[in-house]
Amino acid sequence: MTYITKPKVAHPSLPRNELGFTRRDYEGALSTLCAGCGHDSITAAITEACWDLSLEPQNVVKLSGIGCSSKTTAYFVSGGHGFNSVHGRMPSIAMGANAANRALHYIGVSGDGDTLSIGLGQFCHAIRRNVNMLYIIENNGVYGLTKGQFSASADIGTKAKKGETNFQPPIDPVLLAMTLGASFVARSFSGDKRQLVPLIQAGLRHKGFALIDVLSPCVTFNDHEGSTKSYAYTREHYEPAVHADFVPLEREIVADYKEGETLPVVMHDGSRIVLRKLEQGYDPTNRIAAAVQIQERMKAGEYLTGLLYVEESESEFHDINATPDEPLNSLPYEALSPGSKGLEKILGRYR
Amino acid sequence: MSMSSSGAVDKRVNDFAIKIATVNGTGSASANTLLMKSIFRSGIPVMGKNYFPSNIQGLPTWYEIRVTKDGYVARSGRVDIMVAMNAETYAKDVKEVTPGGFLIYDSTWPRPALLKREDITVLGVPLARLCNENFNGVRTRILMKNICYAGVLAALLDLDLELIRKLLAETYAKKPQLVDSNMKAIQLGHDFARQNFPCPLPLHVQRMDKTAGHILIDGNTAAALGCVFAGATVAAWYPITPSTSVMDAYKGFCDRTRVDPQTGKKNFAFIQAEDELAAIGMVIGAMWNGARAFTATSGPGISLMNEFLGLAYYAEVPAVIFDIQRVGPSTGMPTRTQQCDVMECAYASHGDTRHVCLYPANPEECFYMAVQAFDLAERLQTPVFVLSDLDIGMNDWMCRDLKWDDNYRPDRGKVLDKEAVEKLEKFYRYLDKDGDGIGYRTFPGVTPKGAYFTRGSGHTQYGTYTEDSVEYQILLDRLLKKWDTAKKLVPRAVIDATAGSDIGIVSIGSCEGAIHEAMDILKTHDVAVDYMRVRSFPFSEDVERFLATHKLVFVVEQNRDAQFRALLTLETAVEKAKLRSLLHYNGLPISSTFIVDGVLAEIRPRDLARRKDAAAG
Numbered sequence: 001m002t003y004i005t006k007p008k009v010a011h012p013s014l015p016r017n018e019l020g021f022t023r024r025d026y027e028g029a030l031s032t033l034c035a036g037c038g039h040d041s042i043t044a045a046i047t048e049a050c051w052d053l054s055l056e057p058q059n060v061v062k063l064s065g066i067g068c069s070s071k072t073t074a075y076f077v078s079g080g081h082g083f084n085s086v087h088g089r090m091p092s093i094a095m096g097a098n099a100a101n102r103a104l105h106y107i108g109v110s111g112d113g114d115t116l117s118i119g120l121g122q123f124c125h126a127i128r129r130n131v132n133m134l135y136i137i138e139n140n141g142v143y144g145l146t147k148g149q150f151s152a153s154a155d156i157g158t159k160a161k162k163g164e165t166n167f168q169p170p171i172d173p174v175l176l177a178m179t180l181g182a183s184f185v186a187r188s189f190s191g192d193k194r195q196l197v198p199l200i201q202a203g204l205r206h207k208g209f210a211l212i213d214v215l216s217p218c219v220t221f222n223d224h225e226g227s228t229k230s231y232a233y234t235r236e237h238y239e240p241a242v243h244a245d246f247v248p249l250e251r252e253i254v255a256d257y258k259e260g261e262t263l264p265v266v267m268h269d270g271s272r273i274v275l276r277k278l279e280q281g282y283d284p285t286n287r288i289a290a291a292v293q294i295q296e297r298m299k300a301g302e303y304l305t306g307l308l309y310v311e312e313s314e315s316e317f318h319d320i321n322a323t324p325d326e327p328l329n330s331l332p333y334e335a336l337s338p339g340s341k342g343l344e345k346i347l348g349r350y351r
Numbered sequence: 352m353s354m355s356s357s358g359a360v361d362k363r364v365n366d367f368a369i370k371i372a373t374v375n376g377t378g379s380a381s382a383n384t385l386l387m388k389s390i391f392r393s394g395i396p397v398m399g400k401n402y403f404p405s406n407i408q409g410l411p412t413w414y415e416i417r418v419t420k421d422g423y424v425a426r427s428g429r430v431d432i433m434v435a436m437n438a439e440t441y442a443k444d445v446k447e448v449t450p451g452g453f454l455i456y457d458s459t460w461p462r463p464a465l466l467k468r469e470d471i472t473v474l475g476v477p478l479a480r481l482c483n484e485n486f487n488g489v490r491t492r493i494l495m496k497n498i499c500y501a502g503v504l505a506a507l508l509d510l511d512l513e514l515i516r517k518l519l520a521e522t523y524a525k526k527p528q529l530v531d532s533n534m535k536a537i538q539l540g541h542d543f544a545r546q547n548f549p550c551p552l553p554l555h556v557q558r559m560d561k562t563a564g565h566i567l568i569d570g571n572t573a574a575a576l577g578c579v580f581a582g583a584t585v586a587a588w589y590p591i592t593p594s595t596s597v598m599d600a601y602k603g604f605c606d607r608t609r610v611d612p613q614t615g616k617k618n619f620a621f622i623q624a625e626d627e628l629a630a631i632g633m634v635i636g637a638m639w640n641g642a643r644a645f646t647a648t649s650g651p652g653i654s655l656m657n658e659f660l661g662l663a664y665y666a667e668v669p670a671v672i673f674d675i676q677r678v679g680p681s682t683g684m685p686t687r688t689q690q691c692d693v694m695e696c697a698y699a700s701h702g703d704t705r706h707v708c709l710y711p712a713n714p715e716e717c718f719y720m721a722v723q724a725f726d727l728a729e730r731l732q733t734p735v736f737v738l739s740d741l742d743i744g745m746n747d748w749m750c751r752d753l754k755w756d757d758n759y760r761p762d763r764g765k766v767l768d769k770e771a772v773e774k775l776e777k778f779y780r781y782l783d784k785d786g787d788g789i790g791y792r793t794f795p796g797v798t799p800k801g802a803y804f805t806r807g808s809g810h811t812q813y814g815t816y817t818e819d820s821v822e823y824q825i826l827l828d829r830l831l832k833k834w835d836t837a838k839k840l841v842p843r844a845v846i847d848a849t850a851g852s853d854i855g856i857v858s859i860g861s862c863e864g865a866i867h868e869a870m871d872i873l874k875t876h877d878v879a880v881d882y883m884r885v886r887s888f889p890f891s892e893d894v895e896r897f898l899a900t901h902k903l904v905f906v907v908e909q910n911r912d913a914q915f916r917a918l919l920t921l922e923t924a925v926e927k928a929k930l931r932s933l934l935h936y937n938g939l940p941i942s943s944t945f946i947v948d949g950v951l952a953e954i955r956p957r958d959l960a961r962r963k964d965a966a967a968g
Contacts, residue, residue, distance in 0.1 A: 057799045061640075074816075079799025083639060084806040085632070086658050092629040096636025096644060097795070099585045099620040104796045122632070125625040324616040328584040329641035329794065331618055333760055336582040338608045340755040346576065346604070347752060350566035351392075 018054040026051045028075040033068060038190035038216030038231075039138045043075045045193050046107065046136075049200035050077055053248065059104045061097060065090040065119060068145055068218075069111030069138035088119025091126035094133050095317070101327035102318045105204055106133035113143050116152035116171045123173075127180040127209050132316040134203040134210045137173055138190070140218040141229035148221035159226030172298070173213045178291050178309055184210035185309040189238050190217070191231065192305075198273075199307060201246040207268040208316040215303065239297065241279035242306035247272045267312055275307060284309055362553040365395050365420035367431035369504065372444045374437050376408030378494040381522070382501040383414040387747060389505070389514050391567050394559040396422040398864075399567075399747045400940055405592065405685045411440045418556060421871075424713065424748060424864035428944035431554050432507075434500050436478075441465050453552065455503060457496070474548055476503050481539045486532070495536040502540025509551035511558075512541065564752050570743035571647075573714035573753065574673055575600035577721025578645055579608065582761050583671070585644035587622040587633035589652065592685045593741040594675040597647035627652035631659045631670065638669045639805065641794035643725050643761065645671040650679045650692045653699060660734055661700025662807040664830075667781070667790070669728035669735070669764075672696075673721075676740040678938045687938030688741035690860055693914035696736045697888055703827065707837055708736045708888040712863035713743060715750040716886075722759075723842065729764040731837050732789060740909070742861045742940040765791045772801040780805075780814040781826060788833030834889060841887035844894050850879035854954070855901035857883045857930075859915055862907045862941050869946035876947075878954055880905075885915075890922055898925040905950055907933045909941055 014022040026047045031040050050060060057079025064070035066087035073082045085093045094108050115123045115137050126135070141158065143149040150158075153173070154166040177185045184206040188196045196214065203210035215234050217223050223230045228237075249270040263275040263285070275284055282304070283289055290309050297304050324331075338346065369386075373379035383399065390397040398417040404410035417427055435444040435456040442465060448454055450470040456462070458475025466473050478499050482492045505515060516534055523529040544550055575597050578586070588598045602621050609618040620637075624630035630646045637644035648656070653674055663670050678684040679691045696708050707727055709720045720737050728735040765785075772778050772793060780803040781790045790812075793801030803814045811822040812829065847870075858866055863884055870880060883897045898904060898919065906916040913932040920927050933949040935941040 058802060059796050061795045063636075074804055079802050081793075081795035081802050082804040082806075083636070084804065084808065085635075086662050086807060089628060089632045089659065092624065092632025093636035093639070095622065095629075096585060096587065096633035096638075097640040098636075099587075099622065099633065100637040100640035100642030100644070101794075101796060121625055122629055125629065129622075318620075321620050321622075322615055322617045323620055324611070324614070324618065328618065328620060329637075331584065333582050335618055336584065336609065337580050337759075338604075340757050342608060343576075343580070343753060343755045347566050350568045350572075 017051050019056065021051065021054075021057070023047060023051045025057065025079070026077050028078040031072070031075045033071065034220045036219040037068070038140065038214075038218070039069055039072050040075070041190040041193065042136065042138055042196070042214055042216060043072050045196040046200055047076045048193070049197050049204065052197070053201055053204060055105055055204070061104050061106045063090050063094045063097065063106060063108045065110055065114040067111040067114045067143075069109055069216075070114060072138070073107075073109050088114050088117070089122055090114070091119065091122035091131070091135075095126060095129060095131050098131050098133060098317065099323075100329040102132065102323065103327050106131075107204070108133055108135045110135065110137050112137060112139045112141060112151040112153040116173060120152075120171070124176070124180055127177055127182045127211070130183070130208040130314060130316045130320075132208055132318070134200065134206075134212070136200075137211070137213045138216040139173070139213055139229075140216050140222055141227070142218050142222040144218050144221055155228040158228040159224070161221050161224055173211065174308060175291060175294060177211045178287055182211055182309070183208050183311045183314045184307075186210075186212045186244070186307045187215070187303060187305045188212060189215045189234055189305060191235065195240060195243065195306060198244055198246040201248075202244055202267075202273045202307065205246070205248070205267055205269060205271050206310075207312070208314050234303075237301055238303045238305050239279065240306050241277070241282045241304035242284045242308065243276040243278055244307035245274040245276070247274060265310055265312055273307065273310065275310070278306070279304060285311065287311075363431070364555060364557050365418055365559060367554040368415060368417045368427050368429050369432040369434065370430045370444070370447065371414045371416070371434040371500070372437045372440050373412055373414070373497065375404055375406060375410050375412040377497060379412070379414065379436070379497045382497040383416070384747075385498075385501050385515065385518055386504060386510075387416055387567065388518050389510050390416070390418055390556060391562050391749065392514055392518070393511060393556055394562050395420065395556055396561050396749055397567075398424050398426075398749065400426060400742070401746055402939065403686050411437050420559065420561070422561065422749070423868045423943070425868055426865070426940055426942040427868075428942040432504075434504070436497070436500065453554075455500065474507075476500070476540065476543055478503075478540070481543065482536065485535065485539060491532075495532070498533050498536035499540040502537035503544045505537060506541045506544035506550045507548065507552045507555070509555045509557070512537070562749065565749050566752055567747045567749055568714045569596070569745055569747050570711065570714040570717040570739050571596040571675065571745060572600040573718040573750075574647070574721045574737065574739065574744075576604060576753070577718040579604045580755060580759075581643060581722040581725040583643040583645050583725065584618065585620045585622070585633070585637035585642045586646070587624050587630045587637075587644065588646045588648065589624050589627045589630050591627070591649050591652050593677055593745050594647040594649050594652070594673060596745065597673055597675065627655040628659065631656040631672065634670045634672070635659060635663050635668050638728070641766075643671075643729075645673065645725075647673040647675065649675050649677045649685075650695065651682065653692055653695055657700045660706065661702055661704050663734045664700065664704045664706065665702070666805050666807055667732040667792075668805070669732055671724045671728050671735055671737070673737045673739060675744040676738060684938050686741070688861070688940055689909050689936055689938065690738070690740055690862075691910040691914065691936070692738060693859070693908070693910070693918060696738060697918055705834060705889070706734055706736055707731060707841060708738055709842065710738050710859040710886055711743060712860055712884060713750055714748045715753065717743065718753050720842070726762040727837075727840060730762050730789070730840060731833060732764060732792060733833070738860065740861050765789055767791050767793050767801060769798045769801070772798050775800075778803065779812065781810065781812045781829075783812070783829050783832070787836045788829050788831070789836060838889045838891055841889060841891060843891045844886055844897065845884045846893060846897055847882040850881050852879045852881050853902040854878075855881045855883060855897060855904045856907055856946075856950075857885065857897070857904050857919070858907040859885050862909065865941045865943045865946055866907060868943035869950070872943060872947045873950060876951060878950065880950070888918065888922070890919075895923050895925075898923055902929060903931065903953075904929055905931050905933050905953070907935075907941070907946060909935050911936045
């Protein structure tokens with residue numbers, strides 16, 4: 001795990017972002033996951049996304065539960081606080097932390113066991129509350145740390161390393177989130193950095209709960225023949241439906257998009273997501289139609305990927321709670337206490 | 352007087368108990384509050400206890416009002432006047448009246464067979480008939496029937512009708528038409544009693560001046576007020592009786608004092624969680640991130656929070672938890688009181704854990720201990736429990752006025768700001784620089800140099816992950832050192848050693864009122880005892896000393912398994928054999944007679960034996 005510190009040596013020629021930081025400044029401790037683990041690619045994508053967005057490292061808050069995926073919060077942005085909490089309960093830590101200080105960027109990293117089994121309830125309720133956070137599921141269909149049991153995202157018919165077949169239907173976090181009213185729902189693949197990095201950026205800038213379910217093969221326990229979450233199977237069956245390019249407010253749209261192919265979505269801070277449809281007839285702004293199409297393709301054994309649903313109008317937790325712009329944790333005590341005169345007035349009702 | 356008469360009745364002014372038996376959901380609460388407040392406003396100390404069912408409408412409910420010139424705050428165990436409004440419980444209610452007492456019942460339907468008791472006086476009032484003749488609508492008639500018995504009692508006890516009118520005007524300030532209809536019902540009952548019975552009864556009230564500088568408040572309201580004054584900004588909870596009113600009250604106070612009138616922005620976050628696991632997670636997340644946060648729950652909620660509590664203990668994240676204890680185990684009796692979470696809270700969670708617990712004795716202490724809990728949690732960087740109970744939390748207690756010192760500022764403990772971190776060569780979260788077992792913490796969003804990784808897995812004093820035996824143990828031992836520091840910071844026990852006796856009573860929380868009264872009664876039996884009320888865990892040094900200097904110690908508590916006594920034997924050097932348990936655990940608040948009887952049962956045979964020995968010698 002994180003007892004190995006990475007040496008911080010930056011070559012002078014490394015590119016720097018608007019804050020003058022190199023990518024190295026957004027890295028964390030050395031990963032102790034298995035060589036070739038999909039999760040490490042996701043860590044790299046998060047690092048890249050944070051660097052490219054020029055986030056102040058101390059403003060990045062990294063939260064996780066328990067499992068291989070949850071270890072990864074130690075592997076990126078070492079300048080931000082991390083909280084590796086208890087199994088399946090990261091969403092409540094995120095909610096509390098976010099309630100205390102709305103001004104920071106909250107990144108929750110979880111796994112399919114952490115989110116879809118032990119943490120299913122908290123996951124659902126974080127969506128319902130629309131906590132302003134990016135929630136990444138590193139989804140490999142298997143329990144790695146306990147050596148290869150099926151998780152709740154394992155497909156019917158998929159085989160375990162030791163040959164056992166799964167007969168229970170999977171819980172799909174994407175469909176679940178769409179049903180619960182999530183306003184930013186994406187699926188990606190750890191092996192597709194080009195797709196993943198802009199999704200992370202868009203998710204970080206999205207107002208409210210942003211979910212990215214990332215298929216992330218487990219090289220040790222779920223990368224064999226007969227598994228539907230192996231690298232080979234995923235590469236063959238994942239279908240980019242909508243590509244999202246993220247364009248921060250301060251940048252011009254430079255890519256060459258053909259008219260009619262793209263759909264720009266303006267975000268609350270003025271940034272834009274430029275959506276490029278790759279799947280015939282897919283509309284990532286129509287919750288019901290999108291959900292139908294995702295399920296139809298799933299039935300055919302294929303995963304649609306990309307920014308599958310997005311909507312920018314929702315109010316997040318703090319809008320509903322009517323909290324002030326100033327974080328609650330920095331309000332002066334004087335703004336919180338009614339004082340002795342206030343107390344005297346209150347006690348009048350109890351005489 | 353009508354019906355049977357008991358003959359001689361003691362004249363007891365300002366010293367008697369009334370019990371009112373009704374059906375829940377019929378509005379009797381307003382009538383009972385009205386009676387309580389009118390006695391309180393007459394300057395007479397008063398106690399009120401509500402025994403209610405876990406139900407919304409239709410089950411039996413009782414309310415006990417004790418008028419007590421001496422200012423006792425516990426049950427006496429007597430029922431001098433019973434108002435029997437619930438036909439279903441008549442038989443039981445009649446039996447409960449103390450000989451020489453009175454029974455008031457609704458004589459619209461006479462029940463001579465049921466009410467046969469020679470040693471009490473039965474007063475029949477046709478409440479239903481009076482209300483049916485004077486009010487329209489089924490609901491109104493039911494509600495007014497209850498107000499009407501308050502009118503009957505007003506005449507019998509000689510309560511001031513003007514005072515009652517004033518109270519009604521305050522309650523219904525926004526619906527003045529209700530003042531007239533309620534007053535009409537009061538008058539109906541009052542006039543009937545005046546015309547049919549010799550009023551006032553020998554048991555009645557007489558104006559005093561003993562409630563000035565006092566309030567009538569329940570512990571949950573007081574605790575919530577403490578949270579507001581402590582500067583708590585994040586409140587997360589899952590509804591559970593009897594703790595819910597802590598949250599309701601907090602929100603109510605915040606809505607009145609924490610909302611910007613111009614913008615409507617709220618200086619607090621109020622989150623109803625999906626369960627208690629999430630509630631404590633939110634509290635931990637918020638306090639980790641620098642806000643003061645709390646939750647309120649009861650025993651079942653604490654059971655669910657156990658895993659997170661261990662995390663907060665080991666990762667050293669402050670949290671404040673109010674446990675309003677109710678009868679267990681399991682769902683138990685949710686609307687009855689006990690002190691049955693003493694052990695659960697002290698050692699909550701797996702692994703070696705110990706938690707700071709505060710034991711308030713009344714609403715007044717709930718207020719001050721709420722504030723203290725936040726200061727201790729942040730100073731010690733650990734969860735702090737406030738163990739109240741249903742009796743304190745949901746009943747109105749007469750308390751001294753709450754006071755506030757405007758010089759108070761929250762003790763945030765050892766928190767490094769940006770400047771302080773920048774001065775360090777390197778920041779280490781769990782390093783014991785000061786030798787008190789407490790490290791320094793930083794909040795997210797301040798400086799990358801202060802960033803650290805919080806985890807419930809093994810970690811070193813430098814904040815890194817470890818599976819190294821030595822490093823693991825260094826940290827675990829340091830937590831013990833912190834525990835020693837806690838002993839110096841927690842509220843000390845309250846000790847009354849004026850008797851200079853070698854017999855002591857030791858107790859916690861809401862037993863206080865009954866013990867004080869019991870000690871007065873014991874004096875009349877020539878038994879003088881010392882008394883120590885423990886107010887916190889870990890136990891301060893004075894606890895050890897009191898136990899050591901008394902030969903026989905009665906440990907009074909409200910659970911079956913003597914949990915507090917067990918904690919004393921585990922955590923002090925006391926000799927187990929000299930601790931005698933007096934255990935009250937039927938769900939009702941402990942009474943003074945229970946303690947007196949328990950003490951005498953132990954001491955009398957000893958005295959007799961001693962005298963016998965002396966005579967033989």
